[in-house]
Amino acid sequence: MKKIFPLLLTSSMVFGGLAIANAQPPMPQTQLPSFVNNLPSGGKTWPESTIVSFLFLCSNDQADAAASMIEGTNPKAPSLKIFDETDEFDFGHLQLRATQFKMKIDPKNPNSGIATYNLTFFDPTTGFGLTQKDQVAMNKLPSSDGSQTWVIVPEHLKALNLSQSARMTAGNLADGYCGFTNYLATMIAYPQEVLPEIYLGQSMDRLKQLELALYMFGVDHDGRMDFNQQNLKEKLSPYLKDTVDFVAPGDSPNPVAFAVNPNILGANLLDISSPAQTVAFYLGHDQKLDFRYGNLSPVCFMDGHVKAVTREEAKNLQWKP
């Protein structure tokens, strides 16, 4: 039920006529462009209204409602619950907006085109914002009732090359386009397939928190790392906001999935000569990395940086301080 209402709300905003859409938007409110109240009735959507609604829903953590605006995606698919569980779309108070919208229709196919616009991340309360160009492919779909809907065409998963950790890129975008809309659409269109990638990112976050706890522990113990793998959880927990940081995403709550490099135990933080190369924590056991997320495994180094390493890179990790 909860999920239906954001969709209703968005529909109301897009198609106009409902009180919420017409209510005066005070300054710190997420503002939709004026055209949304002037759309023709009859179930039609325009490309711009699809993009605006899609970004609105994504920035409000409503992946399932946003799925209705992606070609070939079922908004009721159970797999979309992944995004509820992982909090993947955490943009804080930043809202996504599209401005200066342009639509280039394919001359050979009037039901297809490329939408180009400025994508803005903006927090209306703090005034923080950042804008970059973006573009995404769209198709016009007819319905049996005679209405027509413009939907976003997600990139094929292989084009995103997620498993190769080409995590910054999104398809074959022209230079200068951030590809964020496409990225979001592809993630929502292929939730099961991108799950390992999501988990990998979360593992990296958790390893980072463990590293922060390690430093805090060191500060309290004259720099000395006086703990071992067995009491790791007990010793570092006071320095963590949440003990979930010991657990790999997707695992049951109890096992400690992340291991500390045994060679640093008992040493002093100040004695680590090359912290940027020395392993601190990793996913796995006995100095063997666990590649459960495909071809990459997360490793945290003693200088605090975290990296997803390949099997090849794993061979050259520095375990001795």
Added chain:
Amino acid sequence: MRKVFSLLLAGSLVFGTSTIAKAQPPEGYTVPPLGQQVRSPQETIRRFLNTGGGLAFFTDLVEMKDDPNVPPMDDPNGPKYEYYVALGASLGQFELDAKNIKISPDIHNPDLITASFTLYFHDPSMGFQVKQSDSVQLKRHFIHPGKTGVDNEYWSIIPGDPKKYFDSNNGPRSGFIEKLATLTAYPGQIFPQIFLRRSEFQLKQLGAGLLMFSWDYDNLIDLTQQNFKEKLKIYINSPDFFTAPDSPPGTTDFEINPNIAGLRMSTFTDRKDTVAFYLGHDQKLNFRYDGMSAVCFMDGHVEAISPERAKSLRWKP
């Protein structure tokens, strides 16, 4: 160096802003010590972003003005906790970075420069980033007055005018760092405004939730003062929307006007003036943000309310 990095890390945990917490030095990058040490403009900018605008802890990175609301560096109470929370909440899981930093000296003043760079919002979890050009002015200081040279100088970011903080026209640049620096220099002047705007945003969501609730209940506002939080929960994005942005989690700062409970939407003749939700308790507004409060009306619109305006509010439908 270690102590400083530990301080950065400690700050991240203690104050809990996600930006600070997730800040990490790039591979091979050494975090220099805090304080008025030798520091290039590039280093100043990168460190400032890495600390997520750590306010009073890192005030040496910003040209500080005489703002009595900024706690001194050695203040045992430190800066206000809610400031850090607000910063962290604003940016979510994004980390910040500046690349391609280019320096343009001021030909009239060798102690002033403009740094132009590409600002990145980077999400390490999703592995995605967006970027925009940005620029900021910096001022040079000397560690030992009377001596000059690159070996004993440091640079600080010049904040903007706090009165123009919410002017949104930055042209093609983001203006992000200047805003962050302005917040650092004038937190007492700007944060109350941020909290007021956030309160208005949350009240707007409560108003939308009330409308959707009434649709489900045949236009009846089947709510009471006691159960409105529970019943509206599924219609709003976050239970945090009942809590003012500078209050501890779980606090109820936004109340429903008890006079609207049990009525049908159709009974309201003057929706635009009738209070639906408000910041305060017992039908008394709380003017906690620079003497202003916030109210959501029955037609869904939200206003920042002065004590004078409060006198004309309509509480009875």
